[in-house]
Amino acid sequence: MFIVEIDFKDESGEVETLMVKRPTFVLGSSERANVVVEDMEALDYELEFRRGLGPKFYSTPLLNSEGVKVPEFLSGEYTHSSLFEIGPFNVRVAAVDADLLYNMEDSPDFAGARILKRACAFPSPVYPALVVQGDKPVTVSFPVDSTVVAGRSNKCFLRVDSPDVSSVHARFGYESGKFWVEDLGSTNGTYVEDQQISGRYVFNPGIGVRLGGSVIVVGVDSELQYTNVLSQKSEKSDLFPAVRTGYPAVVSLSELVRPARFSLTPGSTVVLGRDPDSDIWVGAPHVSRKHCVFSVSKSGVVSITDCSRNGIAYRDKLLEKNKPFILEEEAAVFDIGAGITFSVCFTAEDEEAYKMSGGSFSTFYSDSISEDEIKDSLEAVPGVADLSYRASESAERREDSLDFAKYAKVKRFYILGGVFIIAVVTFVVIAMVLFMDGLG
DSSP states (O other), X not given: OEEEEEEXXXXXXXXXXXXXXXSEEEEESSTTOSEEOGGGGGGTEEEEEEEOSTTEEEEEEEESSTTOOOOGGGSEEEESEEEEEETTEEEEEEEOOGGGSOOTTSOHHHHHHHHHHHHHHSOOOOSSXXXXXXXXXXXXXXXXXXXXXXXXXXXOSEEOOOTTSOTTOEEEEEETTEEEEEEOSOSSOEEETXXXXXXXXXXXXXXXXXXXXXXXXXXXXXXXHHHHHHHTGGGHHHHSOOOOOOSSEXXXXXXXXXXXXXXXXXXXXXEEESSTTSSEEEOOTTSOTTOEEEEEOTTOOEEXXXXXXXXXXXXXXXXXXXXXXXXXXXXXXXXXXXXXXXXEESSHHHHHHHHHTTSOTTTTSOTTSOHHHHHHHHHTSTTHHHHHHHHHHHHHHHHHHHHHHHHHHHHHHHHHHHHHHHHHHHHHHHHHHHHHHHHO
């Protein structure tokens, strides 16, 4: 997204050129710097660059200590490129348009021809654009005929440095005056108007999309919308709650559970189930649309209520249906069938133990009790055997349907083959009869 040229003013006269593939970066000498220049250590400040609308970008000095004087020209708004004279070296920063980036799958000659053709034929894209809200909003503009992938990976055009955002989180696009977003299998989910989405979801310009727990991306396609979004950046915490990393928390290692971690706050009610509107979504057919409900009192007492059809296993029993089960600040693991477990953790040590066990149902049992003994105890409880059966029942039905379809297909093949053979034999017999009559 940026081209950075650094001239160290030494005798060699060489200029170091870097491609920075992120919409915002820090030039400096500390650990937070994305582009490290040791010569900046003596200056006691660093520079942050972030993309604006179209070819615009912004420069902001970051002070390492109080009382540092920074030249005024280092802070401001720039278009396309600008030269910064910083003591012992010069830096030229140029914003790179989305349609002029080099694709890794392109050969050098093809990429050069494509970029040159695009640069000569089209102006810099301005709208549509995606705005990442925050105290220092970042904007990326892109052509209508392209898409934008957001995530933490350096392969993403909209690169987001947030722990709750996946490496490749979501893809954005724009068609017929509306934006669309597609979750790419993220861990913590993608939300539009506080509803988790699956597949491609179309939304109007000006609507916020939450990646994970705290990153909000808004699509805009006009100057008025862009101005409104920038003026609302301070309201993001009211529109979308920030990611909660405290305890107690519901944690699962299953790929079918999204988000993989959900913090419980006093006075809250959290629904786990197959319904897309659930706070914690489980994508398994044997899971009820509203499988269970977590309730947290104002004093912090956590309870779980089983609302499911197939049940929830806990230790050596099944939870009673529609009756709150209170957890006395003791970590617990629950099994909802088909190997899907989740844990209610009260401390970081609880969460680490659950993860280290690989999500084992016996994580918080006594060391003297083996997992086989736990399974034997569960099998002795009426209804627990049905839990595993029901968990696989729909899958077996699908397999039976597929087997029947294969059988019907094979049967139809043999029937048609038999009819064809009979027709051929009949034709041969008639031909032979006619031939014999001709000889007579």
